[in-house]
Amino acid sequence: MDLDSMDCTSTIDVSDDEEIHQDCHSYASVSKHHSNNNTNPNAASGLLPTTTSVHELLECPVCTNSMYPPIHQCQSGHTLCSTCKNRVHNRCPTCRQELGDIRCLALEKVAESLELPCKYMSLGCPEIFPYYSKLNHETVCDFRPYSCPYAGSDCSVMGDIPFLVAHLRDDHKVFYCYGEYFCLHFEAFQLGMAPVYMAFLRFMGDETEARNYNYSLEVGGYGRKLIWEGTPRSVRDSHRKVRDSHDGLIIQRNMALFFSGGDRKELKLRVTGRIWKEQQHSGEAGGGGACIPNLS
């Protein structure tokens, strides 16, 4: 929404098709691949066939992560990473034999001489690293994609800037209004043991700025309407903190289904919102925003 009028109004439709997860939106991470003219994958990546197969040997058969010392094996030689070993209750997941404490030193030593390209090679990183230092490099690699800046650890989507902008607009429902960005959250969670839906607005900025604005969210149908008005929360507050403070429009699942109409099996909720600039007024008990009790 790029309205620059007195207030910003928007309507979003939410249905069961939308990926509404408990706790957070999580999407598979996406990486953009540059076009690759060479059909031979090994040659294109600059790897010799043997490097690839050794690298595959270093992949844990259970969790498929790369294995690092101590690497374990069973009496028949099946390998296992240390994380998975703690979880398999002393039985080899490949052959079900009893696991001892056998370390696969040979594989650990072979890994030492392995050199691999950075995993962001397809994004432009030209570097090659020994197996044991590749991981460290990848955490700081300049070519690594950006995390969704919105909600920090709550959203695990990654991509380049144009991809993220589209993702923010489509999935996080970011609005541009009064020269500022606001994001609408909608999620399903459990209040105790009751399923509820909650919608609230966050402000891409800090709390003092956020207090300059007000927003309202409305759902309804069949002669009934629920309206929430409030101050957008700064993105400095994690979405979980806002959710747990109940600072937004909360509807029980039954009521949401009622508003969705039909046979109440499918969620089809229309949420209408408005953002406007808060007029400064004085003298209201509680401060009209100047003094906000702890919403923890």
Place this chain on the structure above:
Amino acid sequence: MNSSEMEPRINHLQIESQVHELLDYPVCTNQITSTIYQCSNDYTGEVNNDKEKPYNCPYSGSKCTATGDIRWLLQHLRNDHHVEMHDGRSFSHRYVHHNPKHLHHATWMLTLLDCYGRQFCLYFEAFHLKKTPMYIAYMQFMGDEKEATSFSYTLEISGHGRKMTWQGVPRSIRDSHKTVRDSQDGLIITRKLAMFFSADNTNSKELKLKISGRIWREH
């Protein structure tokens, strides 16, 4: 004002009310001669055989089994249950409890509202929705379902830069208040949010919830 007729465990819950608007239509006070009905609780009442079947007393469905027509029920509510009645289409009530964490499940308060020549029941209840403490406020119409749908009402709670508004259609008192509560057909608020609205400059953990609203006729 304390109401001694309330369930013993909610003796400390109080209502403070203010009336904002004057009555629009006079209340019908015509005498209707009819047969006398006596219920098991020893309350006597009158039932008009020409009209619809009697209504159950809206004061906590299961405990009071009195039934009668609307006119009789109003007297019964006032005289036997000491329920307050307020005139006017707008209202504002403050629900106060000094220790909201000790408000038991299904504690409730009933106030009567009189406007448009009809009467409405305003309920405020503390309850648990699957172990989460909540409050709900809703309106019921003292009359049949058909006439109930000709009205709409709003309930509003506000404070500290937040406002929650519910607009709904009053359910007929043919539905027990428990039915309405369980269908969540009203303004529902978590206790956490209710405490936020109750907060003031003191550090008290009292519930002080001001609920305003109005009733209007749609058609």
